[in-house]
Structures are given as structure tokens and as C-alpha cells.
Amino acid sequence: DAGVTQSPTHLIKTRGQQVTLRCSPKSGHDTVSWYQQALGQGPQFIFQYYEEEERQRGNFPDRFSGHQFPNYSSELNVNALLLGDSALYLCASSLVSGHYTDTQYFGPGTRLTVL
């Protein structure tokens, strides 16, 4: 049973560029959440996708956008990169259970460095 996978593992970009990160959820999961983890901090919630729609959003600017595909995989796009966007980006998948999503399982993350 494959867990959550993310690609790429590492990425280096320059200020002003755009980046796309990818996530495949754990088998059987239908919901994907994205988190940003700055060095030495806990992860911060960016947004969550369910049924190909953004279900919830954290306190992140519109430069951060996402997409979920029919196979439940997801992309995180960041436009006009800033130095402060350098972080570990974590994807987590879960299964909707009633009103709430169940326990989230995390991928290994993508380390983004903005120069």
C-alpha cells in the first residue's frame, strides 16, 4: 500500500519565478491538504482540496493556488516567488468521514529554496 508521495524532493528557484509541487495521496484517500513548514517551525495550513475544489484555506496570499485532479492527486502552485517562500512543503491525505476529515497522513515533503 503506497503512502503519500510528493515530487520533486528538492527544488531551487529564483525570486519572481513560479513553481509547481505535486502530491499523490495514500490509496483510498480522497482529500489532500498542503502545509508550509519554515525552518524550526511547525507546519502551517495552506489549503485543502476535496472533490476537486478548495474546501478550506489558511492565511496565505492568492499567490498560492492549487488543483486536485479526478484521481485525487494534487498540485500546489506558487507564483511570484519571494525569499520567504523558502520552506518544506508538506502534503497530507485523508478520507472524508461525515463532516470532518479523518486522520491525515503526510508525505516526505518538497524542500523549496528561493534565491
Place this chain on the structure above:
Amino acid sequence: AQTVTQSQPEMSVQEAETVTLSCTYDTSESDYYLFWYKQPPSRQMILVIRQEAYKQQNATENRFSVNFQKAAKSFSLKISDSQLGDAAMYFCAYKVDKIIFGKGTRLHILP
């Protein structure tokens, strides 16, 4: 605002001993979930233990157990018989709809 506070940035424990990591949270909700996640140097966030707020019984997973005090909004993690592989960052997290993480506690295991 919902917040999660981990007051111990770093802790050390001798191998085979017991250690307790502290966590408090602030919420006006009555129905929520609490988690402890472990993040080793490999970066993979691993679920250690989960507690539903409506359950009074403290969750236990092998050597890991919690002390959940709902009125005090406290959720500490006890690790018994500490092993070298337990060395990692430990994050306390709270969830109603989205997960809110604390800043983490780095746990060192001394051989």
C-alpha cells in the same frame, strides 16, 4: 483564535527512561481531535497517537500514551522505555476542520 503551545523547545532523556512532552491548546470548540506527530531528520511526519476530545479515556499506543485533561486544555505525551529511534521533533496538533500545529519539541535520546 485556536492555538497550540509547546513550552519545551528541547528535551533530553536517557535511553530506557521515561519522558513527558507538554502541550496546551486554546479553543472554544467542544468536539475536536488532538494528535502527536513525530518528525525525524528524514522529514516525514509520522502520526504517533490520536485522541478524540469526546473520549475521556487516554489514548495509548505501545510505549506512547497521553494525559488528556480537557478542562485544562492540556495534552501531554509520555514516552516509556525511550529508544534511540525516538529522537525527533515532536509536534502537538489540534484539529476541528484544519490541523493547527505547535512549534515542536526536539527530543534527544542519550545513550
